[in-house]
Amino acid sequence: ECIVFNKFFNRIIDRFEMSKSQNVTFTRLIPEESYYVDVDTDKLTQVIDNIISNALKYSPDGGNIRFGMTVQDTMLKVMVSDDGMGIPKENVERIFDRFYRVDRARARSMGGTGLGLAIARDMIEAHGGKIWAESEEGQGTTIFFTLPYETQIFEDGDWV
Numbered sequence: 001e002c003i004v005f006n007k008f009f010n011r012i013i014d015r016f017e018m019s020k021s022q023n024v025t026f027t028r029l030i031p032e033e034s035y036y037v038d039v040d041t042d043k044l045t046q047v048i049d050n051i052i053s054n055a056l057k058y059s060p061d062g063g064n065i066r067f068g069m070t071v072q073d074t075m076l077k078v079m080v081s082d083d084g085m086g087i088p089k090e091n092v093e094r095i096f097d098r099f100y101r102v103d104r105a106r107a108r109s110m111g112g113t114g115l116g117l118a119i120a121r122d123m124i125e126a127h128g129g130k131i132w133a134e135s136e137e138g139q140g141t142t143i144f145f146t147l148p149y150e151t152q153i154f155e156d157g158d159w160v
């Protein structure tokens with residue numbers, strides 16, 4: 001299904017922004033111009049929901065979550081950045097493993113299964129993108145993913 005990624009992303013962020021109970025602010029850097037992606041929207045919703053839920057889970061009171069989207073060559077690059085507790089360097093790559101959780105004790109109290117980011121990696125890679133994390137302990141975490149965008153879209157019976 002072909003969707004305007006910017007609108008889709010903004011709607012998901014809106015939903016979290018309206019329902020959040022924490023004292024966390026959101027900042028967006030998302031271009032106005034439409035960029036189309038051809039994806040399974042249910043799966044992409046699940047991926048983005050998990051990334052934002054994680055960011056909220058680990059955000060401190062008064063924290064800020066930044067949402068960004070940039071265009072690089074043939075790909076859209078999306079980022080979600082928090083200023084939470086971060087992840088130790090040696091564990092950053094493992095957060096995409098099935099059932100992996102950085103700190104068992106902490107993770108148990110937070111709920112969840114440790115599958116969210118493993119599912120995200122499968123989905124993004126199946127769509128020709130990549131997903132990775134950058135994190136600094138005590139500073140915060142940024143999750144990035146890329147997705148190829150459509151340069152030609154079929155609209156009202158024609159390729160435009």
Ligand code: ATP
Pocket residue numbers: 050054055058082084085086087095096100101102103107111112113114115116117118141
């Ligand atoms: P689930 O998503 O299945 O409910 P989960 O959130 O624990 O459970 P993932 O989303 O796969 O699982 O994340 C794996 C682990 O990576 C988390 O348990 C946490 O330890 C770490 N992690 C993920 N996102 C962040 C973040 N923004 N800040 C700090 N740690 C994170």
Ligand code: MG
Pocket residue numbers: 050051053054112116117
């Ligand atoms: Mg999760």
